[in-house]
Amino acid sequence: MNNNNVAASVSAYQPLEWQEKGKPRSALWRAESSLPQPKRIELADDTMPADTAFRHISEGASLLWRGDFQxxxxxxxALGRRLEKKVTRRKAAVAAEITFPHAFHLYRQTQAQRARVLASILIELDDQWHCALRRAPDWSVACTEAWGTAPKQGAAQSVLVPLRDLLGVVGAHEWRKKGVELAALDGERIHAHYGVFSPVRGEYLELVARAPIPAAGMQQAWDIGVGTGVLSAQLIKRGVKSIVATDMSERALGCATENLQRLGHAAKVKLQRADLFPEGRAGLIVCNPPWLPGKAASLLDQAIYDEDSRMLRGFVQGLAAHLQPGGEGWLILSDLAVHLKLRKREELLGWIEAAGLKVLGREDIRPSHGKVQDSEDPLHAARAAEVTSLWRLAAI
Incomplete structure (x- = not known):
């Protein structure tokens, strides 16, 4: 289904009240992260220096901007620079003492603090996603793509959003228009929607391109966690006749629908909202789950963090019961969690054995994204050692 015009769920919004010029005001609060809604709203404009703003935010305030948008x-x-200075001083003080997994947890703590501070600049939008501030661009189309129609709830006729979220929506809109050109699709483009992880880091597509498809999988394959639909499109290009693709995210299903229609594959891929597997059996079942155990702090985090390895374990544990005779399951997984000491290598092998599965083979590839070369990255040692693998699994 196309989610462009689906009304945003009212449950995603929370009522807010504040005083402005001696009068009570109200609006709905919307944020795409796990951060709590603002507890204290103060007004801010062009006359407020960055140091003052930083101090107010550090004391627990959220700043509703009433000045020039730019x-x-x-x-x-400016707030980001002040946060970076604090992080740099902290890194210099403790760098010699940090090891994994402590370094990873410190990294996430720092990222969470940064997110909280930068989400404290609020922008008011009307119920058509327009902003009344001076020099504010009209980004209503981007907001509608990401959030649907703004709900009307009680007396609130406007919505407060973190400026950081608003800029993220606009960035996602531009990426959605441009798309990502992929060699695995013969130069075709995949267009990721807001909140759906883009295949910009596409080394795993090389693994899918060279793994031998079992004969049982040429008739029908399943794509578990379809996302943008890139793996379904790739399998169709490799000759698979039909695919059932599942996801729990309506955004992902809408995104995959558009991409597969654009690529001319819609008739061969049935999209279904499901938690992991559909009913029945297939000759090839492919899954590229989030690669780090941990709690997602934002929408895009859900493509990276899999709390208690729920999706990974669920796929492995349920795979044998859904494979046709001679069928294979392809598990595409980075071993970054192992290098961060968040999961032991033996755990995955133990889950595979306990699920009544055997490993037919494994294809490996090293990531080539920019962070691998960034020695300033606090996770550099783990990223430099990371390998992404395609595990070919079959029922015993």
Missing amino acids: NARQLLV
């Missing part, structure tokens, strides 16, 4: 963007940059 100045709000500059303030966000």
